[in-house]
Amino acid sequence: xxxxxxxxxxxxxxxxxxxxxxxxxxxxxxxxxxxxxxxxxxxxxxxxxxxxxxxxxxxxxxxxxxxxxxxxxxxxxxxxxxxxxxxxxxxxxxxxxxxxxxxxxxxxxxxxxxxxxxxxxxxxxxxxxxxxxxxxxxxxxxxxxxxxxxxxxxxxxxxxxxxxxxxxxxxxxxxxxxxxxxxxxxxxxxxxxxxxxxxxxxxxxx
Numbered sequence: 337x338x339x340x341x342x343x344x345x346x347x348x349x350x351x352x353x354x355x356x357x358x359x360x361x362x363x364x365x366x367x368x369x370x371x372x373x374x375x376x377x378x379x380x381x382x383x384x385x386x387x388x389x390x391x392x393x394x395x396x397x398x399x400x401x402x403x404x405x406x407x408x409x410x411x412x413x414x415x416x417x418x419x420x421x422x423x424x425x426x427x428x429x430x431x432x433x434x435x436x437x438x439x440x441x442x443x444x445x446x447x448x449x450x451x452x453x454x455x456x457x458x459x460x461x462x463x464x465x466x467x468x469x470x471x472x473x474x475x476x477x478x479x480x481x482x483x484x485x486x487x488x489x490x491x492x493x494x495x496x497x498x499x500x501x502x503x504x505x506x507x508x509x510x511x512x513x514x515x516x517x518x519x520x521x522x523x524x525x526x527x528x529x530x531x532x533x534x535x536x537x538x539x540x541x542x
Contacts, residue, residue: 341452343379346387349452360387364402382412383409389408389439389444393439404421407419454511455515458515461512462474477504485505495514
């Protein structure tokens with residue numbers, strides 16, 4: 337069975353808002369995302385790639401018409417290589433017409449795959465032991481609480497500044513924390529207030 341991902345996870349790895357993804361499915365694509373039986377949207381990998389591409393284009397100032405987005409989505413999802421003015425040629429998608437457009441998906445596919453894999457395996461970087469920070473989840477081999485780094489990212493602290501404060505954290509750990517910082521609270525889990533300590537020395541004193 338192919339892996340699928342909750343909307344909030346797809347949104348986190350593509351830097352999109354979950355509600356905008358749901359609106360795109362219902363209002364533009366005319367398709368509901370797959371459901372896991374609990375009325376939660378789930379996206380296949382190619383659907384996540386579509387939203388990564390859409391977000392990248394919008395960030396670059398390229399806004400496609402709804403009908404173009406619909407045909408582009410179908411070109412990416414279906415076995416057929418052409419829908420409307422769009423054609424898929426290997427890792428490229430081409431829009432023919434008065435203003436031809438060509439998008440190379442190689443980097444987007446790679447970065448999306450890496451981000452999803454890092455999310456799925458990120459828990460391997462975390463441990464919780466009673467003798468370390470009173471059992472609070474920390475990055476393995478450190479006394480740096482996961483929630484502290486995630487909350488700092490949510491408050492806009494640059495990753496480079498966090499890295500300077502916590503040099504013991506590797507790049508993979510920071511990327512995992514960045515994904516978590518973009519995740520909303522899981523359904524059914526109320527948010528808990530966090531006490532934020534700003535410096536590495538304060539974190540290591542616990």
